[in-house]
Amino acid sequence: MKIVPFPSFRKAPFERLLEPHFEQLYRLAFRFTSHRDEAEDLVQELLARLYPKRDRLETVEDLRPWLARALYNLYIDTHRAKQRSPTDLSDAAASEHMERLGDESADPLEREVRRQNLQLLDEALDRLSEAHRDLLILHDMEGYSLPELKEILELPLGTLKSRLHRAREALRQLLSREPFDVIQRVNQ
Numbered sequence: 001m002k003i004v005p006f007p008s009f010r011k012a013p014f015e016r017l018l019e020p021h022f023e024q025l026y027r028l029a030f031r032f033t034s035h036r037d038e039a040e041d042l043v044q045e046l047l048a049r050l051y052p053k054r055d056r057l058e059t060v061e062d063l064r065p066w067l068a069r070a071l072y073n074l075y076i077d078t079h080r081a082k083q084r085s086p087t088d089l090s091d092a093a094a095s096e097h098m099e100r101l102g103d104e105s106a107d108p109l110e111r112e113v114r115r116q117n118l119q120l121l122d123e124a125l126d127r128l129s130e131a132h133r134d135l136l137i138l139h140d141m142e143g144y145s146l147p148e149l150k151e152i153l154e155l156p157l158g159t160l161k162s163r164l165h166r167a168r169e170a171l172r173q174l175l176s177r178e179p180f181d182v183i184q185r186v187n188q
Contacts, residue, residue: 014054018047021067024142028068031137032075034122046074068144069152072134079130124174132167139164 025046029039050057050070060066125133138144138152146164150157 013058014051017054017057017063018050018067021064024064025067025071028071028138028142029075031141032072032079032134042071042075042078045078046071049074062148065144065148065151068138068142068148069154072138072152120175124171127174128167128170131163132170135160135164136167136171140168 022043025043026039029042030036033039033042046067057063125136128136135149135153138149139146144152146157146160149155149160153160155163
């Protein structure tokens with residue numbers, strides 16, 4: 001017996017409109033939060049907030065940057081709320097999940113080098129300011145163009161260009177340092 005997928009014409013207009021963006025929204029949420037559960041919650045919360053406004057979504061000209069801006073704003077709101085909260089639980093499986101996204105066909109040595117490089121990159125990104133980290137995630141990792149970022153972050157194009165340059169330079173400096181500097185060795 002052949003299984004026939006559910007016809008797309010039977011899907012609700014809201015689902016049909018947003019379904020092509022689910023993967024992109026989750027990936028962006030995961031980059032922001034670094035936690036699988038938090039990313040899923042963030043996307044779910046966004047969809048729950050958008051559902052009552054579903055008629056407005058059909059009028060949006062370019063939905064991709066509009067959704068990214070909505071997700072970013074929601075992330076900022078939840079991040080600020082968490083900072084005020086006394087509990088901060090960590091998800092140790094987040095880095096393992098990112099590792100699994102890598103090339104599984106590589107030999108064990110290549111996978112270990114890739115894992116270590118991703119860990120160094122994650123640590124360097126965590127040391128950047130929130131504005132620089134978010135801009136690098138949106139532009140360099142997720143591929144949003146500067147005009148899209150202008151709409152998402154609601155910043156002038158010149159500010160975005162200079163901030164992106166400063167963010168890349170700060171990341172470059174962090175990554176060019178020895179992984180374990182003298183102060184870290186002494187404290188360990």
